[in-house]
Amino acid sequence: MSLIINDLTKTFHKASAPALDHVNLTLEPGIHGLFGRNGAGKSTLLATIANRLLPTSGDVELDGEDVRDNEHAQARIHLVNETLPFLFGMRVSAFLKREGRYYGGIDGEAAARMLAAFGIKTNASYGGLSFGQRQIVRLVAGLCLPVDVLLLDEPVNGLDAANRERFYRFLIESFAERPRVIVVSTHIIDEVAQVVERAVILDHGRVVDAFDAGDVASRATVLVGDGTRVNAFVHAEGLQPVAVERMGRLATVTVRGHVDERDVPDGIAVSGLGLQDYFIRVTGDGGTAGKGSVAGTMDDMVVDGAANGSADAVTGGDRDA
Template identity: 65%
Template sequence: MNANLTITDLSKRYGSTVALDGVNLTFQPAIHGLFGRNGAGKSTLLGVIANRLLPDGGAVELDGANVRENESAQSRIYLVNETLPFLLGARISTIFKREERYYGGFDWPFSARMLAAFGIEPGRAYGHLSLGQRMIVRLVAALCVPTDVLLLDEPVLGLDAVNRDLFYRFLLESYGERPRIIVISTHIIDEIAHIVERAAIIDRGRIIEAFDAESVTSRATVLTGESACVGSFVEDCGLQVISRETMGRLAAVIVRGPVEAADLPSGIAANALGLQDYVIRVTSGAVGPDMPDISDHQEAGAAGAVSSSKGE
């Protein structure tokens, strides 16, 4: 049976700080990316899903079972985050045996192959490893337990570029062997863009978008050309502006949705945005007072509105 993780109206406060504000999301087996700026609520969301943090309201259900009240649902969810989960004095192999007992299985051959590839001896004590190596051990454990849900909060923090690449390969191999719900929260979006199938963007505790990662190229378009020309085109077509930058006489305006090349006047180029750029644009608050949105633009007229974003 395909696992189904449903998050309904989840809220969480820390004192007066609202970390989660009515989050609704569903996850099915796929590699999901959870993206958002610092403090957006990613770690809190993953912590609540894994039952490490208590929500103030809402529910997390795995195949209909409320995760808070159901131990067997809890043992189907594995979280890797910044908290120290293992005893510093314990050997890696002892740690893996503990995970095997709690989670009901462990892929020993795969763990041996991964540790060898990362150059880590299984007999070493966890506390004698470097910070990056400790994270690797946690990731190896995560890929070897038979849970239906894997939550990876900043999984490559501290890993060098070679080991990050190795980890992404093992993650894909593991997912290929055993598809399950994998949620990765990271700021290094470019590096995982090629493996993510679904993306969710969280901003100030709210999910602002959730979409198939493949569709990102049709979600926004960068139009570049002479400011006045781009401004008129955007206005004439009634395109919704996400952000706008001017560089001398030129403007780069990011609009929602695809723009057909055939519709473009000469002098304007249209390019799709990749996942990382898209996340940056929709979470950066780039449409602000000094970067007028389309409604300001319509009032001021095409050329006026675009040139006003030069920072008057």
């Protein structure tokens, strides 16, 4: 089973730039993290996959079927986002049955068990629940539907720390029992780093990187030291900077790929990055990464002085620190 996104573009009326810009992705069964800054296009991508929005161009295929105007394919895809349905007169049990009718049933026993762990009874009034509790009901319903693609857009908004941890546990448990494509879009990257298997980073509507989350340490390396020395090493090794920070003559340069500390000259400290730190550096202040591919962004960050052997490329020369 696979979900294939082909050259997907979405431009809203009067927008200065596309919300999605030629997005190409193949998602196999697994828990995928979708990360991006505000306005990067995450919600637009998920809504388009779920056929809530129509693309300007491109398409989404589920096992070779275009999901657009395709009830069979749409019944295999479920989106949980922050738009709460106005069903306040319903009991929780009725809400679960309503969700199940469209998607070919729901595992009511599992749903009741999960909700009980959150302290929510199925005979409770849906409208009488808090925002966070209503979100939990919708998340539990999503986990218990027999869909092949589950899209979770900011799923833990409104949940306290204990309930977020409980939700992640049920998410992993649900996937283990029935592997499928699950996409989690969130800004709380550190929390989901141990949950997701694959990571996709969006910026300015483009995919700037997609990789196995467990391999994040090999995606980039941080070099810290005297700017002249770091710059010379980066240039000599042909490394591609992702981000450059400096304080006086001290430079912190994040480069693409893994660098073995045994290959680095004395005086330069080497460290890896976690998923959140890598995301921050790839998207950069102001989202510069979205203007091209990751490789292209790195080229932009290599100041011309580096190619000429100038320390000013990293240290900034005579500019104020």
